Amino acid sequence: MSAENAYAVELKGLTFKRGVRTIFENVDIRIPRGKVTGIMGPSGCGKTTLLRLIAAQLRPQGGEVWVNGQNLPSLSRAELFDMRKQFGVLFQSGALFTDLDVFENVAFPLRVHTKLSDEMIRDIVLMKLQAVGLRGAVELMPDELSGGMKRRVALARAIALDPQILMYDEPFVGQDPIAMGVLVRLIRLLNDALGLTSIVVSHDLAETASIADYIYVVGDGQVLGQGTPAELKNSDNPRIQQFMKGIPDGPVPFHYPAPDYLDDLLGVR
Amino acid sequence: MRRKSLVERVRLLGRAGIDVVQAMGRSTLFLLSSLFGRSGLRNGSQLLIRQLYSVGVLSLPIIVVAGLFIGMVLALQGYNILTSYGSEQAVGQMVALTLLRELGPVVTGLLFAGRAGSALTAEIGNMKSTEQLSSLEMIGVDPLKYIIAPRLWAGFISMPLLAAIFSVVGIWGGAMVAVDWLGVYEGSFWSNMQNSVQFTEDVLNGVVKSMVFAFVVTWIAVFQGYDCEPTSEGISRATTKTVVYGSLAVLGLDFILTALMFGDL
Amino acid sequence: MQSRSLEIGVGLFLLAGLLALLLLALRVSGLSAASSSDTYRLYANFDNIAGLTVRAKVTMAGVTIGKVTAIDLDRDSYTGRVTMEVEKRVDNLPADSTASILTAGLLGEKYIGISVGGEEDLLKDGNTIHDTQSSLVLEDLIGKFLMNSVNKESK
Numbered sequence: 295m296s297a298e299n300a301y302a303v304e305l306k307g308l309t310f311k312r313g314v315r316t317i318f319e320n321v322d323i324r325i326p327r328g329k330v331t332g333i334m335g336p337s338g339c340g341k342t343t344l345l346r347l348i349a350a351q352l353r354p355q356g357g358e359v360w361v362n363g364q365n366l367p368s369l370s371r372a373e374l375f376d377m378r379k380q381f382g383v384l385f386q387s388g389a390l391f392t393d394l395d396v397f398e399n400v401a402f403p404l405r406v407h408t409k410l411s412d413e414m415i416r417d418i419v420l421m422k423l424q425a426v427g428l429r430g431a432v433e434l435m436p437d438e439l440s441g442g443m444k445r446r447v448a449l450a451r452a453i454a455l456d457p458q459i460l461m462y463d464e465p466f467v468g469q470d471p472i473a474m475g476v477l478v479r480l481i482r483l484l485n486d487a488l489g490l491t492s493i494v495v496s497h498d499l500a501e502t503a504s505i506a507d508y509i510y511v512v513g514d515g516q517v518l519g520q521g522t523p524a525e526l527k528n529s530d531n532p533r534i535q536q537f538m539k540g541i542p543d544g545p546v547p548f549h550y551p552a553p554d555y556l557d558d559l560l561g562v563r
Numbered sequence: 564m565r566r567k568s569l570v571e572r573v574r575l576l577g578r579a580g581i582d583v584v585q586a587m588g589r590s591t592l593f594l595l596s597s598l599f600g601r602s603g604l605r606n607g608s609q610l611l612i613r614q615l616y617s618v619g620v621l622s623l624p625i626i627v628v629a630g631l632f633i634g635m636v637l638a639l640q641g642y643n644i645l646t647s648y649g650s651e652q653a654v655g656q657m658v659a660l661t662l663l664r665e666l667g668p669v670v671t672g673l674l675f676a677g678r679a680g681s682a683l684t685a686e687i688g689n690m691k692s693t694e695q696l697s698s699l700e701m702i703g704v705d706p707l708k709y710i711i712a713p714r715l716w717a718g719f720i721s722m723p724l725l726a727a728i729f730s731v732v733g734i735w736g737g738a739m740v741a742v743d744w745l746g747v748y749e750g751s752f753w754s755n756m757q758n759s760v761q762f763t764e765d766v767l768n769g770v771v772k773s774m775v776f777a778f779v780v781t782w783i784a785v786f787q788g789y790d791c792e793p794t795s796e797g798i799s800r801a802t803t804k805t806v807v808y809g810s811l812a813v814l815g816l817d818f819i820l821t822a823l824m825f826g827d828l
Numbered sequence: 829m830q831s832r833s834l835e836i837g838v839g840l841f842l843l844a845g846l847l848a849l850l851l852l853a854l855r856v857s858g859l860s861a862a863s864s865s866d867t868y869r870l871y872a873n874f875d876n877i878a879g880l881t882v883r884a885k886v887t888m889a890g891v892t893i894g895k896v897t898a899i900d901l902d903r904d905s906y907t908g909r910v911t912m913e914v915e916k917r918v919d920n921l922p923a924d925s926t927a928s929i930l931t932a933g934l935l936g937e938k939y940i941g942i943s944v945g946g947e948e949d950l951l952k953d954g955n956t957i958h959d960t961q962s963s964l965v966l967e968d969l970i971g972k973f974l975m976n977s978v979n980k981e982s983k
Binding site for chain 1: 697
């Protein structure tokens with residue numbers, strides 16, 4: 295683990311295909327250590343796939359994924375499971391274990407990976423829940439929580455083992471404005487307080503731009519642009535302009551590719 | 564334009580064949596890596612007990628009720644047929660042999676596929692679609708060991724026991740109808756049964772059958788859940804597949820096993 | 829303490845399952861300790877085995893002492909050759925014992941009944957019973973009966 299390395303995660307020449315479809319072609323992304331990095335792009339462009347590649351849940355067809363000085367595709371299955379303790383991931387749906395209550399959900403990683411006493415575990419769980427403001431919900435079951443609370447519990451679980459890299463998969467989708475504001479604040483707070491490296495995958499522009507230090511825009515299997523939020527807003531790349539301003543028609547066309555409209559209506563069958 | 568050419572049809576057939584072979588390969592790998600290899604889980608027995616409860620204990624009511632009714636019907640039908648030959652005391656033998664050799668393992672297998680199998684598929688599919696499986700993986704716990712393996716073992720253990728309970732309840736129900744209701748002499752009912760039922764031939768073969776069914780049905784159920792498309796539509800399709808494939812596998816294997824065991828081949 | 833009741837439930841389930849297996853073994857199949865483990869083999873040739881099947885009972889004085897394990901044709905004598913497994917504890921069958929194919933009830937299954945002879949020598953493993961009585965074939969019987977009545981009429 296090279297501490298002098300300024301990047302926590304580096305993707306070099308990453309290529310990933312699903313069947314014949316190419317999802318990523320020769321992508322280079324570098325995630326700076328200790329910062330919040332946003333990865334943005336239109337729906338269906340493979341943002342979540344990118345997260346899974348970084349977490350080595352998927353194996354790329356080509357290229358390298360360097361995390362803290364280790365090239366993930368070259369590791370064995372056992373080494374990967376070990377390696378993943380450095381990651382925390384907040385999934386889109388929260389992914390709480392539905393048969394365990396809030397306390398056991400947060401305690402789960404600790405019980406699996408540490409030999410701490412029950413009292414220690416209890417203290418750590420309560421600290422983590424306090425950090426996300428849900429210490430009072432410790433005895434509830436996941437289906438008694440609102441969507442926003444689920445995500446916060448999942449966040450507490452993700453930081454239970456004090457990971458170095460925290461990844462968020464679409465954290466803002468389907469949240470009311472208050473829950474959204476809470477999450478935005480939490481992401482920033484946790485990043486700065488715990489000295490984490492955060493990766494936020496999202497297509498919610500305003501929220502991501504408000505917390506990210508650096509943003510990558512991906513689409514069509516490539517990195518379309520990168521920079522600080524301010525730089526991107528002033529970019530003259532038409533695709534980035536379309537995405538940042540939410541213009542319905544442009545380089546990403548309104549119409550799905552189809553034969554000529556008139557021909558289709560009037561032409562021979 | 565809509566009609567497919569012959570070559571296209573052949574291609575689709577080939578595609579389907581490849582898909583089947585691939586699914587078989589995947590499910591075999593899946594089974595092997597779930598059952599063998601290091602687990603590293605400290606609370607393994609706890610997980611197994613929880614699954615034994617939801618797979619075995621919760622299936623008990625349906626098994627007991629079904630066994631009782633089937634035993635009663637067998638006695639009633641058997642009595643009607645046998646009485647015309649004047650040999651109604653053989654009704655015990657008939658009920659016992661039918662249950663032990665065939666209906667016990669087979670009906671238990673079918674009910675198990677419907678009750679426990681579909682529940683397993685839906686539960687695992689749901690875990691997949693809510694990313695609980697991915698999330699386990701990210702925490703550094705192998706979902707094959709934590710989620711899948713206990714469920715497989717629970718199925719393997721529960722079903723032979725359920726089949727035995729089914730047979731006992733069925734025989735008891737048959738005795739109730741034949742002896743208490745139809746008036747077959749109790750002594751000849753039981754002694755006829757004991758004379759004709761053999762331990763290795765009938766009881767053990769039935770147990771072997773139910774073990775094979777347990778293995779196949781649980782495997783199908785768990786794999787369908789793990790391999791399903793993580794959407795609500797995909798889960799419901801996988802659940803249907805579990806019941807259909809599980810039931811067909813039970814009936815098909817039953818014929819093969821019967822031919823091997825009782826067919827004098 | 830939810831897990832406690834869970835464990836009790838599972839324990840009861842396992843107990844019930846094992847008990848069911850035990851019941852099937854003892855009560856239903858009437859399994860006893862000295863069953864069919866120690867046997868010796870005897871042969872018998874019949875002119876007609878019609879209806880006898882493998883796994884049929886071998887009895888003596890109505891008590892089951894073994895079972896038929898194979899039936900095939902003896903090429904040289906054109907007779908049906910029946911292989912029987914007889915329990916070891918019945919080791920005092922005289923060499924001139926008789927084996928006959930009997931029927932349980934009018935339409936019941938066929939089985940082999942052995943009646944004792946008087947010789948001093950005893951049957952040993954692999955020996956053949958020579959004195960045999962073939963299966964009662966209903967068609968022959970009816971045929972004989974008709975012939976008799978026809979003969980009587982003609983007198």
